[in-house]
Amino acid sequence: MRKYTAPMLMLAIFETIAIALWLTKDNLFYLLNFSYIGCAIALGLTLYLKKYSYARRVTQLLVGGYMLLYLGVICNENMQIEGFWYYLFTGVFEAATIHYAVAKIFGPLLFGRGWCGYACWTAMILDFLPYKVPRQPRKNIGWIKYIVFAASLVFVSALFLSRVGDLETIMFWAFIVGNLLYYAGGIVLACICKDNRAFCKYICPITVFMKPMSYFSLLRITCDTSKCISCGKCKRVCPMDVDMTDNSRKRKNGTDCILCFECVNTCPKKAL
Numbered sequence: 018m019r020k021y022t023a024p025m026l027m028l029a030i031f032e033t034i035a036i037a038l039w040l041t042k043d044n045l046f047y048l049l050n051f052s053y054i055g056c057a058i059a060l061g062l063t064l065y066l067k068k069y070s071y072a073r074r075v076t077q078l079l080v081g082g083y084m085l086l087y088l089g090v091i092c093n094e095n096m097q098i099e100g101f102w103y104y105l106f107t108g109v110f111e112a113a114t115i116h117y118a119v120a121k122i123f124g125p126l127l128f129g130r131g132w133c134g135y136a137c138w139t140a141m142i143l144d145f146l147p148y149k150v151p152r153q154p155r156k157n158i159g160w161i162k163y164i165v166f167a168a169s170l171v172f173v174s175a176l177f178l179s180r181v182g183d184l185e186t187i188m189f190w191a192f193i194v195g196n197l198l199y200y201a202g203g204i205v206l207a208c209i210c211k212d213n214r215a216f217c218k219y220i221c222p223i224t225v226f227m228k229p230m231s232y233f234s235l236l237r238i239t240c241d242t243s244k245c246i247s248c249g250k251c252k253r254v255c256p257m258d259v260d261m262t263d264n265s266r267k268r269k270n271g272t273d274c275i276l277c278f279e280c281v282n283t284c285p286k287k288a289l
């Protein structure tokens with residue numbers, strides 16, 4: 018049973034969040050929501066321990082599909098960054114703001130960019146594309162994400178300042194159109210850069226929150242340098258161009274690691 022400590026621990030963490038929010042917010046939704054996500058993550062980790070190659074994808078599709086289709090489309094909850102600004106400005110500490118706090122702002126202190134590897138509904142689709150490992154060197158255009166981040170803030174601020182009516186409906190359509198733009202932009206960029214994760218590296222505004230927080234992540238890939246033979250196989254399979262053999266926090270692209278464990282699975286010396 019010790020082998021399954023990680024899935025049981027993740028399930029326990031999510032159940033704690035689920036019960037705490039259920040009781041403090043007096044809303045059964047939180048119990049069901051976080052229990053479901055915890056079970057999906059625990060299932061993925063269990064499949065990984067059983068050496069199923071599609072383990073991460075199972076969690077990604079279960080969580081990403083649920084958030085996009087159920088929370089976003091059916092429940093009209095804008096879970097994109099515009100939704101976060103919207104609920105923040107209205108002072109509502111509900112689903113979208115809680116989601117950002119747990120998955121994208123404070124969660125990365127514990128599990129880094131785990132959201133990006135196991136739950137994001139944008140990457141859930143992009144990971145079906147054929148460029149799983151970048152076929153071109155990384156481009157120096159990461160500044161675009163700051164412009165997208167600022168644009169999302171300006172867009173929601175403008176809605177509030179202009180006092181337009183029926184903001185709920187506008188935010189719902191912003192969610193639909195925003196996602197379509199993300200998918201279209203992500204697929205085009207992946208094909209141009211020959212890199213499934215090009216959107217994540219250059220465009221995604223959420224990384225403005227996640228990168229600085231995941232710098233301090235408790236959970237991270239480390240290298241046992243006494244075992245490493247510098248064969249370079251790990252770096253060749255990394256979708257995010259991380260130098261995982263460097264144990265320092267300042268490692269190259271360290272805050273981009275999505276904890277996909279491709280490098281760990283590939284290392285012939287079990288050094289990672």
Ligand code: SF4
Pocket residue numbers: 132133134137138139140216217218221222223224
């Ligand atoms: S960087 Fe953005 S698009 Fe990519 S996986 Fe993370 S949240 Fe999703």
Ligand code: SF4
Pocket residue numbers: 238254255256257258259261273274275276277278279280281
């Ligand atoms: S291959 Fe390793 S270093 Fe690269 S993103 Fe996956 S877990 Fe992180």
Ligand code: SF4
Pocket residue numbers: 240244245246247248249250251252262283284285286287288289
């Ligand atoms: S694959 Fe393993 S042995 Fe090879 S460079 Fe990476 S950590 Fe070292």
